[in-house]
Amino acid sequence: MGKTIQNTIRRLRFDHREMTQQELADKIGVTRQTVNAIELGKYSPSLEVAFRIAEVFGMPLEQVFQYEVKRG
Amino acid sequence: MSFREKSAWISFLCILVVGGLWLADVIRVEFYGVRHGNPLVYFLGLVTALVVGEIVLHVAIALQSPHEARTPEDEREKLIDLKATRLAFYVMIAGGWLSIATIHLRFSGFDVSQCILGSIIIAELTKFGAQIALFRRDA
Numbered sequence: 001m002g003k004t005i006q007n008t009i010r011r012l013r014f015d016h017r018e019m020t021q022q023e024l025a026d027k028i029g030v031t032r033q034t035v036n037a038i039e040l041g042k043y044s045p046s047l048e049v050a051f052r053i054a055e056v057f058g059m060p061l062e063q064v065f066q067y068e069v070k071r072g
Numbered sequence: 073m074s075f076r077e078k079s080a081w082i083s084f085l086c087i088l089v090v091g092g093l094w095l096a097d098v099i100r101v102e103f104y105g106v107r108h109g110n111p112l113v114y115f116l117g118l119v120t121a122l123v124v125g126e127i128v129l130h131v132a133i134a135l136q137s138p139h140e141a142r143t144p145e146d147e148r149e150k151l152i153d154l155k156a157t158r159l160a161f162y163v164m165i166a167g168g169w170l171s172i173a174t175i176h177l178r179f180s181g182f183d184v185s186q187c188i189l190g191s192i193i194i195a196e197l198t199k200f201g202a203q204i205a206l207f208r209r210d211a
Contacts, residue, residue, distance in 0.1 A: 049147060
């Protein structure tokens with residue numbers, strides 16, 4: 001049983017006038033590479049960064065990040 | 073490639089080159105008994121070359137991407153640094169104990185100090201090597 005944190009950052013960036021990873025990175029105070037790693041699910045951000053991302057998109061946290069339990 | 077990854081590559085390669093030259097000199101002296109000039113001057117020359125090489129190359133990549141160079145480390149980069157430093161610490165501890173053990177092999181004080189220096193070099197290579205691997209894996 002695996003647990004993963006999924007996110008919708010890529011779609012949200014697209015919906016927000018095709019915001020680039022660099023623009024999002026500048027707004028939340030991390031590097032572009034970190035935004036890329038978060039988007040790909042390779043790095044789980046701290047609560048603070050997660051809240052900052054949600055704030056940029058004007059969304060509640062649970063609409064940006066979802067905690068999923070994969071069975072099998 | 074990010075600025076921090078480039079920086080890790082520079083440090084890794086500089087230490088690898090300078091450490092390799094140092095090791096070649098140790099082998100030359102210990103196994104073949106060939107000594108060229110004063111060992112302290114040679115060692116200080118290597119340290120100077122390492123410092124100058126690192127500064128010049130870091131300035132070069134900072135000029136290439138000034139915005140990234142000015143940006144402080146973010147949480148992921150700090151985590152990568154911590155993980156790499158922890159791994160290097162174990163290497164350093166193992167090297168320290170092995171260096172102490174060489175006393176029982178009747179190594180001279182100078183030889184023990186060379187073993188400790190070798191441990192530091194290997195630990196540094198481990199640190200920057202681990203940083204590069206972690207940057208690549210999370211890229």
